[in-house]
Amino acid sequence: AQSVAQPEDQVNVAEGNPLTVKCTYSVSGNPYLFWYVQYPNRGLQFLLKYITGDNLVKGSYGFEAEFNKSQTSFHLKKPSALVSDSALYFCAVRDPTGPNDYKLSFGAGTTVTVRA
């Protein structure tokens, strides 16, 4: 079985400060990992993904995430947060080798609030 944990329900940072949203995963094989963002009254939008290769992946809007296999983590980061980054962030994992290789398992989400 595959699963994702986002240990923080909420993250609050000041504008201009670094932002980190934590994610750990559990999957039997090598994972495909994703981050999505949801703005109010909107669907989820893709931010970035890790499939293979460099452990540091860069995505949209200045976000990046680091894959750490030993810690089974895929934390989302942004060096300098903006008020417009305030949203709900979801981490997701997929096992590409299992019988349900299409199935994404989402975390519960982390609400990010960036104050001016």
Add this chain to the structure above:
Amino acid sequence: DAGVIQSPRHEVTEMGQEVTLRCKPISGHNSLFWYRQTMMRGLELLIYFNNNVPIDDSGMPEDRFSAKMPNASFSTLKIQPSEPRDSAVYFCASSLARSGGENEKLFFGSGTQLSVL
């Protein structure tokens, strides 16, 4: 491209009524997913179609829920009869699944906010 289009954006109905949610995926995508989002349960996959064929409907809560995909450009999710506990936001998402197994990223619609009174 207009993205994934869902209708209606909001639906308010009374318990026992039939509800039909609609989705138009992105042209060229061959995979379609219906998700339900609630505060208590987060995002739940209800059903997955590949090339218009239902592959996994294990997430459909009960027989009151049904989904169809008559062609590559249209899908419906029907609840009959509806109950208050069905109140949630229902998302449709599409993607391009390539041979070899790697699905591209999901593109989500804006969702349908369903309230069953």
